[in-house]
């Protein structure tokens with residue numbers, strides 16, 4: 001029958017409230033979701049845009065969402081290169097979502113923040129930690145270089161630390177390939193990290209400028225200050241070009257000094273290759289381990305086609321299929337590096353799957369350690385890294401970690417453990433491993449053996465329990481896991497000081513409480529006063545940068561440049577910009593005018609050195625001409641050439657900033673720079689396409705990101721950004737957006753095998769993962785911005801919101817990311833994903849093709 005009047009009124013009120021709620025959601029300026037990601041909070045702001053902590057809703061994994069305008073070439077450049085990297089010391093790019101105005105990159109979340117901040121906190125790092133972190137950083141650069149990509153903005157701010165304190169290289173906004181062009185001209189980077197040849201405005205070998213920046217990073221980590229950083233920018237440059245860094249104020253080893261001096265060779269040709277760097281004595285045992293592993297990864301990725309063969313991967317595929325997902329589509333997305341929602345789902349599910357696989361380990365080891373505690377078998381535990389150190393010293397020589405591992409493997413194969421520790425001092429994991437071996441010879445150590453005690457403990461427990469079976473399997477599982485962990489050098493690498501990994505277990509087993517702190521290394525330096533002093537000192541270093549920018553006006557023309565339409569300054573727009581203070585050195589891009597684009601367009605030589613033909617060119621420094629006068633003169637001559645509209649702006653910084661260029665040549669240079677993004681060809685990809693007769697007409701990225709339309713015609717980066725971003729933003733110049741010629745892509749890589757992922761997991765996702773970090777912690781919910789009071793310091797405008805709303809509305813299977821805005825329906829035959837595009841070629845296909853070629 002009809003509801004009563006009261007009931008009807010109640011119903012009306014409910015409907016109205018619900019309607020209003022939906023309406024307010026639609027009209028809210030607050031951004032809460034993008035694609036499949038729920039935004040939790042804003043964690044940073046870069047030159048491109050804001051950086052948010054977010055959660056992938058389907059998997060509950062935390063990610064970072066980095067946003068930028070899709071009209072910004074540097075954003076495209078970053079996505080273009082970053083998505084090709086699949087390496088454990090490079091932040092993972094899971095997904096790219098393109099909305100009406102913005103590009104959203106879903107990146108691996110590194111809760112340890114920047115290495116820069118960490119160094120501020122720690123003052124300077126002990127040699128061993130330095131060696132570990134630096135090896136990881138060099139490994140990442142080595143990996144990128146092996147793919148013929150140069151970073152060009154290596155600095156402490158672009159190295160993040162994950163929650164275990166592992167270094168992750170990020171920010172590929174200045175990256176370019178060096179396969180087609182060995183000598184580059186575009187001046188970019190951050191002054192204090194710039195190589196002398198950049199300062200002197202010479203053409204440069206991109207690989208060698210990265211090597212220099214690595215030298216600056218290593219010096220800064222070891223000494224707690226920068227090697228070349230003066231109050232005055234010109235003096236900094238003079239120092240970079242003419243002086244060697246001082247070694248008097250730091251307590252460091254001869255090996256470290258030797259490595260730094262090699263990296264900071266003024267002559268780029270004298271700088272070592274990254275392989276030599278990783279082989280250097282100072283970086284051992286980490287360097288050799290990283291080198292071996294990176295080479296293995298590169299080899300596997302070159303072979304390709306092994307994405308879904310691992311045990312965990314197969315299991316995950318099965319699960320996804322059972323849940324109704326299009327697994328073929330997922331495979332395709334991942335293999336083609338589409339970075340769409342399916343790739344995002346795959347990578348994040350895989351991480352979760354691996355994590356859940358390995359979080360079984362800590363629970364068991366906690367039990368094991370508890371047992372150990374019950375039996376009180378010895379003094380505090382030593383870390384695996386310490387064990388390695390001890391092992392090394394007992395061997396009387398510096399042994400590579402790989403050799404150590406193999407020795408240890410031999411030990412486990414039945415030999416008496418060759419450990420310097422007494423049994424009571426032996427790492428419990430080692431004890432477990434050696435004693436858990438099924439080898440008969442291990443029976444010699446059965447007495448007083450923690451593993452036996454643990455086994456009998458579990459046996460007794462099982463006997464008393466209703467489920468009497470499976471005790472053996474449980475134990476053998478423990479053995480297996482423990483062996484795996486013991487044999488994994490990356491575990492040992494994790495905490496070289498012996499302060500983190502095992503210590504953490506030790507801390508946690510009592511209370512069964514997980515730590516979310518990345519590592520012990522994240523502790524603040526004990527000497528608080530000294531730390532503060534250092535902090536202030538570094539602050540003053542960086543604030544001097546600010547004062548340089550403001551007083552010296554070094555970056556003013558940068559501002560003018562940005563405010564100009566299409567990257568060319570407005571006439572008469574030379575008013576001084578008073579930027580907000582910025583605490584860190586800034587990245588800049590500028591373009592040389594004096595080099596034609598073709599001059600150095602010679603083949604890239606695989607050792608990273610310029611080809612001999614280039615060496616003979618008079619414009620390339622032999623390393624002897626380091627007089628800053630040349631720089632000054634060069635800049636002056638530039639400024640004399642510039643047109644009147646740019647004159648004042650350039651004059652203000654003609655000495656300090658080498659970004660002045662005549663408008664004509666600047667245009668050409670910028671066009672060239674833009675081609676860096678869009679043509680960025682993989683040597684392999686290029687070859688393949690050339691071999692297959694693909695034409696430049698169809699082989700283009702442009703239609704997918706609509707470069708050809710609004711990018712070229714109405715782009716005005718400065719107008720988009722003006723007044724919205726901090727000073728830091730203003731120092732990243734835009735490359736030209738003039739796209740011409742064919743556009744191509746770098747080779748696609750495939751992910752690691754299961755085996756390697758397992759190892760990576762042990763490095764990265766090991767047993768010390770906080771239980772709160774997965775399975776959708778309620779913590780996340782509390783961080784979720786409420787509609788009423790947004791935690792964001794600034795919220796996007798409604799214009800920005802609308803596309804996101806559209807994105808949210810998309811069903812998961814429809815796909816977001818590239819395919820959202822540029823779905824195959826919307827894009828013509830030049831679609832990025834079209835069958836004729838080079839993107840179709842996986843690395844395996846490329847490798848196959850090469851093999852065939854070789855066979856022929």
Ligand SMILES: Nc1ncnc2c1ncn2[C@@H]1O[C@H](COP(=O)(O)OP(=O)(O)OP(=O)(O)O)[C@@H](O)[C@H]1O
Nearest residue numbers: 044045046047048049051064107108109110114171
């Ligand atoms: N994957 C990540 N995990 C955690 N924090 C991140 C991540 N990526 C970026 N951030 C943080 O966001 C802030 C800005 O990011 P980022 O420096 O990459 O932006 P950007 O636009 O590239 O800036 P710039 O080029 O000036 O360095 C930084 O403070 C950084 O610590």
